[in-house]
Amino acid sequence: MKKMLSTLLLVIALSSSCYATNYRPDYLAQPLADIQQLAQNNNPEAQYYLAKRYSFGQGGVKQSDRKALKWVKKSAEQGYVFAQDWLAVMYKSGKGTMQSNQKALEWHKKSFPKLKKMADQGNKKAQNTLGLIYDTGSPIGKKSYKEAVKWYKKSAKQGLADAQFNLANMYFNGNGVKKSYKKAIIWYRKAAEQGFDRGQFNLGNMYFSGNGVKKSYKKAVIWYRKAAEQGLADAQINLGYMYEKGLGLKKSHAKAIEFYQKAAKQGNKIAERNLNILRKKK
Structure with a gap:
């Protein structure tokens, strides 16, 4: 009989959404009651942060894609650009809602010009988000690993752990850059030392x-x-x-x-x- 062996996971973790508790992403920085109160009072940033908590099941709430959609939509409708981009991705993937390429495109058209402007002005979160759009081709558009690397690098050099992690993955896989485990190590370490899980x-x-x-x-x-x-x-x-x-x-x-x-x-x-x-x- 074939002997069964335990499995070790050596697949490199992907995705840049930050879950680490030591890293303390923005959406976990305030007490839940405060975030909920602000969200109920139509603060778009608080609504976005509450959506993040529901999406990941963190910060005192149970995971719920439907509740995440509810709050990210409220934020997006008030013009919060990161919520608009995320809502486009949710419609594209059908996460928490009926899949709709048309709605994904509508929200992408609203968010992309604003994200690009913010990224050009040096906003590190916008730069990382732009990198993700080019990296994944989502919600709408063609992939461009070179453009993704360009924006990840700008954000990573400003110290954003999400972007440092994403840039490391590009070097690890050789996407948009010459494959280099040594450079991947450099950027994984920078993100890891900030507490990025x-x-x-x-x-x-x-x-x-x-x-x-x-x-x-x-x-x-x-x-x-x-x-x-x-x-x-x-x-x-x-x-x-x-x-x-x-x-x-x-x-x-x-x-x-x-x-x-x-x-x-x-x-x-x-x-x-x-x-x-x-x-x-x-």
């Missing part, structure tokens, strides 16, 4: 694999732990795996189970599988 996770993977840096299980564990402690399921899985195999730290099935359970409670299927395999070994 997926930057920490990716940096851990680079140390585990020895891509662009000397292989070190101990350093991989350090960065997996930082991300795992912030609740990133992929990092919890990898830290559990390191405990299971005794890589970079003392072997402990109890600790492995602890971290697999944390990820499994978030609904992660790989964690559930690893947990079942490990329990059968006992």
Whole structure:
């Protein structure tokens, strides 16, 4: 009978939306009650931040795409450019609403000129958002990795962790730039040191694999732990795996189970599988 083995996640995490608690993104900076009050009083920025909380299930609310849509739409209708861009993406993907290319295009046309103007004026959030539009081709338009790199780089140099993480991914994959693990490491580290959870996770993977840096299980564990402690399921899985195999730290099935359970409670299927395999070994 074929022996089943636990799974380690070495796929580089993508997407720039910031979930890290130590990083404290803007939408988590204020108490929930304050944000809700401001949102009810038609403050467009507060409505956008409340939508973010519902989208990610953070900051004291349960995850709800429908509630995220409700609040991002209120914000967008008041002209908040980041909400308009996000609403276009939601219509394009059908997240929380019926998929509609027409509505996606309508909101994209409203947001893009304003985003471009803000980015040209040096707004780092607008620069990163513009980078995402060119990187993904979403909500509407053709991909241009070179343009994406251009805008990510402008934002990253201003210290935005989201953009530093995105730029690192471009170097890792060789999209719009010459592939370079060493440059990817530089930008993952910058994002990771700001507390960006997926930057920490990716940096851990680079140390585990020895891509662009000397292989070190101990350093991989350090960065997996930082991300795992912030609740990133992929990092919890990898830290559990390191405990299971005794890589970079003392072997402990109890600790492995602890971290697999944390990820499994978030609904992660790989964690559930690893947990079942490990329990059968006992």
